[in-house]
Amino acid sequence: MSPDLGADPVGRAPAVRPFLVTAGRVAGGGTGPPAPLETQVVTTVAGVEALATLTFERRDIVAVCRQPQSLAEIAAKLRLHLNVVRVLAEDLRAGGHLSVHVPNTDTAQDVAVLRRVIDGLRTIPDSRGALRDTD
Incomplete structure (x- = not known):
């Protein structure tokens, strides 16, 4: 008996290779290091207005970024x-469809911020409603 291909809860992986989606371009592309994965992205008014004209991954990125999202x-x-x-978000930013906010790297490495x-995180209750262990 053959396996049921429709039963995959995750779905099929995209058939298009990443280098085809980006036309061979890579994140950073010689303009500096790639944007950090925690970079926040949000759709602009122009992005919402252009949503129907965007295609494939670009449309999906603009749609999902109606609420701020990190690249990750x-x-x-x-x-x-x-x-x-990363590549498509930069294209969409250049086209005015996304607003991109790169975090301050000094803050990300600040021990006081990490401690807070x-x-x-320790104050978040676990699934039983109890506070997490502080050790």
């Missing part, structure tokens, strides 16, 4: 390679 979240939600998202994040 976009890649995960749309099941796209992170570097494809850890403390905040």
Whole structure:
């Protein structure tokens, strides 16, 4: 008996190779390092207005970014390679369809900020409603 191909809960992987989606371009492409994966992206008014004219991955990225998303979240939600998202997000930013906010790298390495994040995570209740262990 052959396996049921329709039973895959994740769905099929895209058949188009990443280099075809980006026309062979890579993130950073000689203009500096690629955007960090925590870079926040949000759709602009122009992006919402152009949504019907955008195609494929570009349309999906603009649609999912109606609420601010990180590049990593976009890649995960749309099941796209992170570097494809980086390249297309830059194209969409250049076209005025997205607003891109790169985090301050000094803040990301600030020990006080990291400590506050850890403390905040510890205050989140686990699935039983109890606070997480602070050790």
